[in-house]
Amino acid sequence: MKTFDDLFAELTDKAATRPEGSGTVAALDKGVHTLGKKIIEEAGEVWLAAEHESDDSLAEEMSQLIYWLQVMMIKRGLQPEDVYKYL
Numbered sequence: 001m002k003t004f005d006d007l008f009a010e011l012t013d014k015a016a017t018r019p020e021g022s023g024t025v026a027a028l029d030k031g032v033h034t035l036g037k038k039i040i041e042e043a044g045e046v047w048l049a050a051e052h053e054s055d056d057s058l059a060e061e062m063s064q065l066i067y068w069l070q071v072m073m074i075k076r077g078l079q080p081e082d083v084y085k086y087l
């Protein structure tokens with residue numbers, strides 16, 4: 001099972017190697033404004049899932065929010081430790 005750190009390492013590698021067909025590379029190229037809108041969209045889906053959907057659906061929406069947060073971290077050059085220090 002993939003962890004937060006596993007996904008971050010995978011996305012960091014994709015950003016560096018830019019493999020063809022990577023949605024992450026395409027999203028990074030669109031920039032901070034587009035990534036910010038995805039974060040808002042996914043956060044809204046987490047809220048709606050928490051109100052109306054199953055635990056599994058909620059977990060899936062949360063995984064997508066985490067993904068988009070990580071893409072924003074990579075876009076802005078943040079490392080997990082930059083976030084963890086505030087936890």
Ligand SMILES: N=c1c2ncn([C@@H]3O[C@H](COP(=O)(O)OP(=O)(O)OP(=O)(O)O)[C@@H](O)[C@H]3O)c2ncn1[C@@H]1O[C@H](COP(=O)(O)O)[C@@H](O)[C@H]1O
Nearest residue numbers: 007010011014021022023024025042045063064065067068
């Ligand atoms: N974990 C994720 C992940 N979570 C969410 N997403 C993206 O976020 C979107 C969220 O889905 P929604 O249902 O909300 O939206 P949608 O309507 O299906 O998609 P959009 O039209 O909004 O793009 C998905 O379609 C993906 O584009 C992800 N994209 C990739 N990953 C993982 O990231 C890694 C690298 O992926 P690639 O860069 O695509 O190789 C792989 O391990 C992937 O599994």
